[in-house]
Amino acid sequence: MTSICIYFEVHQPTRLNRFSVFNVGKNNDPLSTYFNHELNYWIFEKVAKKCYIPTNKILLNLINEFDGNFRISFSLTGTFVEYCERYMPSLLDSFKDLFATGAVDFIEETYFHSLSSLFDDLDEFEEQVIMHNKMIKRIFNYKPRVFRNTEAIFDNRIAKKISELGYKGILTEGTEKILDWRSPNFIYKPVNTDIKVLLRNYTLSDDVGFRFSARGWPGYPLTADKYAYWLASSEGDLINLFIDYETFGEHQWIETGIFDFLDHLPREVMKHHHLDFVTVSEAVERYEPVGEIDVPWAISWADADRDVSTWLGNNMQIACFNEIKEIGKTIKQKKDRNLLYIWRLLQTSDHLYYLSTKGMEDGDVHAYFSPYSGPYEGFINYMNILQDLKQRI
Amino acid sequence: MKIAMIGWEYPPFKAGGLATHCHGITHSLAGKGVKVDFYMPKTKQRSYSDNPNLRIIEVGESDIFPYDRPDTKELAGLFYDAVYRYNDIVVAKVQENIKKYGNYNVIHCHDWLTMRAGVSLKEKTGLPLIITVHSTEYDRAGWLYPNQWFIDLERYGMEKADKIIAVSHFTKRVIVEKYGINPDKIEVVHNAVYPIPEGQKQEIVLFLGRLTIQKGAEFFLKAAQKVKEHEPDARFVVAGAGDMLPRLIDQAIHLGISDRVIFTGRLTEEEVKHIYSISSVYVMPSVSEPFGITALEAISAGTPTIVSKTAGVAETFKNCLKVDFWDTDEMANKIISLLKYDPLRNTIAQEGKHEINLFTWDRVAKQTIDVYNGVI
Numbered sequence: 167m168t169s170i171c172i173y174f175e176v177h178q179p180t181r182l183n184r185f186s187v188f189n190v191g192k193n194n195d196p197l198s199t200y201f202n203h204e205l206n207y208w209i210f211e212k213v214a215k216k217c218y219i220p221t222n223k224i225l226l227n228l229i230n231e232f233d234g235n236f237r238i239s240f241s242l243t244g245t246f247v248e249y250c251e252r253y254m255p256s257l258l259d260s261f262k263d264l265f266a267t268g269a270v271d272f273i274e275e276t277y278f279h280s281l282s283s284l285f286d287d288l289d290e291f292e293e294q295v296i297m298h299n300k301m302i303k304r305i306f307n308y309k310p311r312v313f314r315n316t317e318a319i320f321d322n323r324i325a326k327k328i329s330e331l332g333y334k335g336i337l338t339e340g341t342e343k344i345l346d347w348r349s350p351n352f353i354y355k356p357v358n359t360d361i362k363v364l365l366r367n368y369t370l371s372d373d374v375g376f377r378f379s380a381r382g383w384p385g386y387p388l389t390a391d392k393y394a395y396w397l398a399s400s401e402g403d404l405i406n407l408f409i410d411y412e413t414f415g416e417h418q419w420i421e422t423g424i425f426d427f428l429d430h431l432p433r434e435v436m437k438h439h440h441l442d443f444v445t446v447s448e449a450v451e452r453y454e455p456v457g458e459i460d461v462p463w464a465i466s467w468a469d470a471d472r473d474v475s476t477w478l479g480n481n482m483q484i485a486c487f488n489e490i491k492e493i494g495k496t497i498k499q500k501k502d503r504n505l506l507y508i509w510r511l512l513q514t515s516d517h518l519y520y521l522s523t524k525g526m527e528d529g530d531v532h533a534y535f536s537p538y539s540g541p542y543e544g545f546i547n548y549m550n551i552l553q554d555l556k557q558r559i
Numbered sequence: 560m561k562i563a564m565i566g567w568e569y570p571p572f573k574a575g576g577l578a579t580h581c582h583g584i585t586h587s588l589a590g591k592g593v594k595v596d597f598y599m600p601k602t603k604q605r606s607y608s609d610n611p612n613l614r615i616i617e618v619g620e621s622d623i624f625p626y627d628r629p630d631t632k633e634l635a636g637l638f639y640d641a642v643y644r645y646n647d648i649v650v651a652k653v654q655e656n657i658k659k660y661g662n663y664n665v666i667h668c669h670d671w672l673t674m675r676a677g678v679s680l681k682e683k684t685g686l687p688l689i690i691t692v693h694s695t696e697y698d699r700a701g702w703l704y705p706n707q708w709f710i711d712l713e714r715y716g717m718e719k720a721d722k723i724i725a726v727s728h729f730t731k732r733v734i735v736e737k738y739g740i741n742p743d744k745i746e747v748v749h750n751a752v753y754p755i756p757e758g759q760k761q762e763i764v765l766f767l768g769r770l771t772i773q774k775g776a777e778f779f780l781k782a783a784q785k786v787k788e789h790e791p792d793a794r795f796v797v798a799g800a801g802d803m804l805p806r807l808i809d810q811a812i813h814l815g816i817s818d819r820v821i822f823t824g825r826l827t828e829e830e831v832k833h834i835y836s837i838s839s840v841y842v843m844p845s846v847s848e849p850f851g852i853t854a855l856e857a858i859s860a861g862t863p864t865i866v867s868k869t870a871g872v873a874e875t876f877k878n879c880l881k882v883d884f885w886d887t888d889e890m891a892n893k894i895i896s897l898l899k900y901d902p903l904r905n906t907i908a909q910e911g912k913h914e915i916n917l918f919t920w921d922r923v924a925k926q927t928i929d930v931y932n933g934v935i
Contacts, residue, residue: 186892187892187895188888189889189895480902482901482903523906539881542880542906542907543880543902545902545903546893546900547895549896549900550896
């Protein structure tokens with residue numbers, strides 16, 4: 167038996183307003199001056215219509231059609247859920263409907279999709295995990311058992327912390343950096359703690375996420391039966407397909423046939439009798455580790471480098487990251503809930519992602535997501551806001 | 560392959576980017592085995608070539624610069640005569656050289672000054688004509704009061720040319736939209752730069768260019784006033800000469816920044832390199848800028864650069880900051896940020912120097928040879 171574990175990341179950042187040096191120290195209401203609510207609403211609504219609403223509907227139908235044998239997992243960030251609650255509660259209801267089928271699992275992460283796991287100590291990280299935990303409890307009355315850090319950032323220290331917090335499993339990237347010749351289609355355990363590590367099969371995941379509509383790719387056009395055949399011919403206990411939810415209808419437009427692909431996938435997979443679907447919780451219950459991984463330096467699933475250089479790859483990114491860390495030391499003593507919340511919204515990893523100066527293909531991907539005309543404009547804007555926040559405390 | 564290239568300025572005699580371009584492209588073409596005869600007016604300082612494939616042929620004499628205007632020159636009435644005279648002498652000289660040394664494959668002209676000679680030679684010899692457009696009358700007039708005489712002359716050359724090389728897509732659009740030329744006839748070849756060594760940086764914000772409407776120095780001064788309030792130690796250098804100098808000096812006084820601004824007048828080539836190398840920020844707030852080689856020069860010297868959004872260089876170069884030339888608040892925001900945030904300055908300088916390696920005259924020569932091959 168080989169299990170297919172499909173997991174979707176659902177996230178929207180809180181994008182910033184234009185903020186020049188002349189704005190520093192001249193505003194009374196940071197929440198409304200730092201964040202561009204109009205732009206954020208516009209993007210959220212656009213993506214909801216193109217992706218979230220139609221994809222949730224397809225998934226619900228598929229689960230019902232196959233009597234719960236089609237099983238999936240989600241991770242919803244806190245910032246995403248706030249958008250839903252503020253602008254589109256019906257969208258949150260459709261996630262509740264999915265969860266009510268019993269075929270859907272939720273994954274824990276940091277509430278703010280932040281880089282707090284890379285801070286000098288892990289207190290802030292822990293607080294944000296607990297915040298996320300409370301949110302899932304409040305909305306779904308559920309306690310996730312598996313954790314996935316922001317963009318699958320992972321190292322021994324993070325694994326140990328998550329294990330101590332009581333989670334049974336943790337997700338990260340199945341990169342050769344930690345596996346060498348070994349297959350990602352098994353469960354592993356970190357050298358320093360007992361927790362099950364699920365590794366993303368990046369080839370099969372990116373076939374859908376990145377290459378689905380790439381005409382130059384030998385796999386094009388990717389049909390559900392072809393893909394199911396690839397899954398069926400893969401060896402191992404468990405194939406982890408971790409994909410951005412926005413792949414459906416947003417990164418890959420409806421015209422590419424991505425929805426038809428999704429619609430046909432469960433049936434095609436089930437034609438192969440040695441395959442079945444599991445949620446992340448079921449995966450860690452069912453399978454045992456086959457080996458150890460040692461990850462002293464953080465890895466992630468981002469960019470070709472598969473490390474944290476996506477967010478900390480140049481001096482501008484490091485300067486902003488250090489500034490955020492420094493501000494935190496003071497802000498935590500102030501006990502001002504509003505400022506603490508703003509500081510945390512500013513921690514969302516996307517703010518640093520936009521400042522990347524990587525070239526080639528990764529650079530194009532960064533540019534696609536960025537609200538700025540380039541990394542330098544992004545830095546000026548973000549750094550000015552951090553300076554304003556610093557003056558405020 | 561043998562080219563008769565007709566220009567107007569060439570180092571050390573130099574008024575703008577045209578000279579820089581002609582120097583770069585003739586050397587790189589010669590380096591690739593293309594024989595180039597470069598025709599230009601006689602100047603006080605002799606130009607020379609160190610490559611046997613490249614001959615600099617000086618003919619006639621002229622006091623006209625490519626950026627001169629008939630209404631601002633003492634030689635007023637003589638302006639048109641001087642232009643015609645140079646063109647006639649060039650035609651005679653090229654024909655004489657064809658008789659003596661054999662035929663060329665292509666006639667290649669630069670900008671309006673040499674259009675008449677180019678067209679006349681094409682008609683007399685039957686050789687294909689290439690013209691490179693470095694700027695149009697609309698650019699030089701800052702889109703305010705373009706002079707019809709220049710426009711007609713430019714259109715005449717563009718219509719007769721077999722192929723046109725534009726220094727940017729921006730310029731290509733102007734040629735198509737304002738001069739009614741078929742876009743299929745126009746190839747875009749972006750400019751390049753010979754890198755300038757980086758020096759010991761000082762807190763200098765630099766403007767360098769002709770002090771004309773086109774280059775937008777007045778916006779630089781307005782931004783400087785806003786920067787001064789935030790960064791009282793910053794110094795502003797306005798390098799270059801031009802008819803707007805007295806007005807700009809007045810403006811600096813009115814803005815209350817005359818103690819922070821230095822007007823250098825025209826600089827020598829060595830002085831230009833020096834000021835690029837020690838500046839912390841270079842601003843090119845051109846109202847209309849077909850390309851903007853100076854931006855590449857500054858970046859090559861490790862100086863973070865802010866350019867007009869519409870400048871040709873902005874459409875092809877990533878690692879610089881871009882502003883609307885009229886948005887002096889945003890210009891000041893970016894200048895202050897560059898002065899204040901070391902990581903920004905260092906990253907953009909480092910990435911910029913990296914990217915500048917793609918902007919070689921060798922690449923320009925290669926693309927130009929492709930254009931030649933298309934008409935031979």
